[in-house]
Amino acid sequence: MNFIEKVERRKKEVGNALVVGLDTNVERLPERFSKDAEGVYEFNRYIIESTKDVACAYKMNSAFYEMLGPNGMKVLLKTRELIEEDIPTIYDAKRGDISSTAKAYAKAAFEFYSFDSITISPYMGSDAVEPFLEYENKYAFLVCLSSNPSAVDFEYHGTPPLYLDVAVLASNHAEKCGLVVGATVSKALDEVHEVSPKSLILVPGIGAQGGKTEDVVRSSAREKLLINVSRGIIFSENPRETALNYAKSLRI
């Protein structure tokens, strides 16, 4: 079963497109967890236990594990292993390099940590993407249009704007290649979907970053969307309740 099929099956199972983002910043753990790698792991276990019947997928943000050194990477692995086999996983790592280096990053993501998919920074072009596409049943999401103010610096550069050229690159490998488009630029979802209609689109930026679910679910791309909420769920008062509420608004 390839990644798109795995996502579609899971979407049917849970009836929503919610990705729970394990952006587990040790500095923001609730008081009852220790402020170290072990605390991050225990917190992740609690979040996964609380949301595993709701989440369409889990995304793990590499940065918050890397900042804890080798022990953080152990937690990355141990947490990934807590996620049940039928739930799609996304390694949010924004890797972007070429040739043997890109191959080594793909090995890390897909072989060592066994993630189903990864996010990629596309700056260096198709050479930075192709090593990730050589894996059967794995998937790469290219950063396309982000939700931060300085997205205008480069992502909109040129005519057509750079982000649409990134969508064209994804469309060339659409069975294995999706896109990341921020929720705060939700009108671009239609546009990107038109360029690469088979690509899954990972949408961060809901909640803490200001994106609204009602804008996103109106998109013509809605069947292809995976909508991530990280801090807005995991650091909320009641993560299970919050995840259920988001899931309700993301029945797409």
Next chain:
Amino acid sequence: MNFIEKVERRKKEVGNALVVGLDTNVERLPERFSKDAEGVYEFNRYIIESTKDVACAYKMNSAFYEMLGPNGMKVLLKTRELIEEDIPTIYDAKRGDISSTAKAYAKAAFEFYSFDSITISPYMGSDAVEPFLEYENKYAFLVCLSSNPSAVDFEYHGTPPLYLDVAVLASNHAEKCGLVVGATVSKALDEVHEVSPKSLILVPGIGAQGGKTEDVVRSSAREKLLINVSRGIIFSENPRETALNYAKSLRI
């Protein structure tokens, strides 16, 4: 002492601009080293011992450590600790994300692993760079123009080409922000240097990737260059001899 000063002092000390790249792919270790994290560490120790009076700086390529999981990250740390305090270090990680994620990547690179500098993928704009510039005496190299064929996909996009806009971003923070320009596009070195004259320019692509030292050292940017050779040195018959030869041709 800031990073530029550290590099300049070291350049005077060794009389060259050679960066030895510890792209230590476990699969390519010589026979006498074990094919695991421990072997990578022992190999790095051998390379550092063989080159520490020649190398202007060391660059460590994160991918080859990440692919070995948490033990690989232990080797990254232990190897970084082998490098003497007065030799500049570059964490070649091509990280590129925003807000709290970028801050966490900066923490990993500068606090946990104590590197002096890092390479950054600039796709998401200044927001992806600024968290790295908040550290005193640390430095960020933005990927600008790479040496791979698909650099044409996005790096040359628009008018002016995207890579020159990246150079403009670096020029806004030039005390703390350099650029990466591949040796195979050495004529772009002059152009990039003109846009951001204070920026150090890290030049990969010599040797294995086909770039030539004589093209690079003719550049008007030569005083700002740090020229990396990885595989061409570390996997050569006699790494010390090879490093000395490269150093001779890089007296700039």
